[in-house]
Amino acid sequence: MPSDRAVRISHSVLFGLTLLVSIIALIISATLVAHYNKDGYPPVHTSAYTARIRILLVASVWMTAFGIILTVGFQLLGNHVAFGILSHLVPTTIGFILYVIGAASLTALTDKIDCGKSGDSYSRCGVVKGLVVISWIDTIILLITLVFLITLAFVARGRYGVHKSTLYAD
Template identity: 75%
Template sequence: MVSARVVKITHTVLFTLVLLASVICLGISGALVGHYNKEGYPPVHTGAYRDRIRITLVASVWSTAFAIILTIGFQLFGDNIAFGLLPHLIPVAIGFILFMIGAASLTALTNKIDCGLAGQTFSKCGVVKGLVVISWIDTILLLITLVFIITLCFIARGRYGVHKSTLYAD
């Protein structure tokens, strides 16, 4: 079956990647919100850009916070129920949903925009496109992490019944 060492290594790698992508997304989306609050949003779809960039900011704050908490907590207290299956599953699922909403809606809004032709009418166009890319990367990493946790849930359920609550399957 799955050993505790494999779970710990996989958990560390996945959550470190999620943390790294979330911090990058947090920096980009925070900088965009600050810039657009000061300079004004693009003239086309002003409210749409504001809302979509802010949902990406919320998703990155959520994922960054829980990636830090779950990574450090699991490394120190892996056998504790506070860092078991359900406390991992819920924040990762919420983060995945938030990033899916933010990345998909921002992609739909910027899909047909060419930053070279936008010129002065759309400041920070390339940065917004970069936010779309890192948001999708974070969404994919969170999906992989979610699949990992759900797989551990099924392993724990099949092996221990409904009472197994920690992330370790042994």
């Protein structure tokens, strides 16, 4: 089992990165939703843009909220069952799934669009492409975080049996 210090540092780095990137995605997706709600979505595939940008907004709100809760809670109460492996795995897995769905679907929608040639018909094209990029970055960080958590779960189970539920070694 890794030492308490190694787990605490790894956790802080991974969830700190997740939180930072999720906040950036939250800002971008929220400004896009606000802009498009005010000025209208692009004329082509209006409902598709609405759903795909909003799913990324939900994913970023989800991961920002749980990123704050898990990062601060783990630093303060790391030995408590409330901040154990399962309470990390569930929200991280849900966030990962939301980001994969949102990023993949928005990528498929914007893949063939050239922002330089779209002109005024597609306002904020570059920002939408930026949202795609930051969403994929967050998806990759969440995948790394999930691998870390699953590895830690197997190590903890092997050493402590089924009853060990926190990330720390006693």
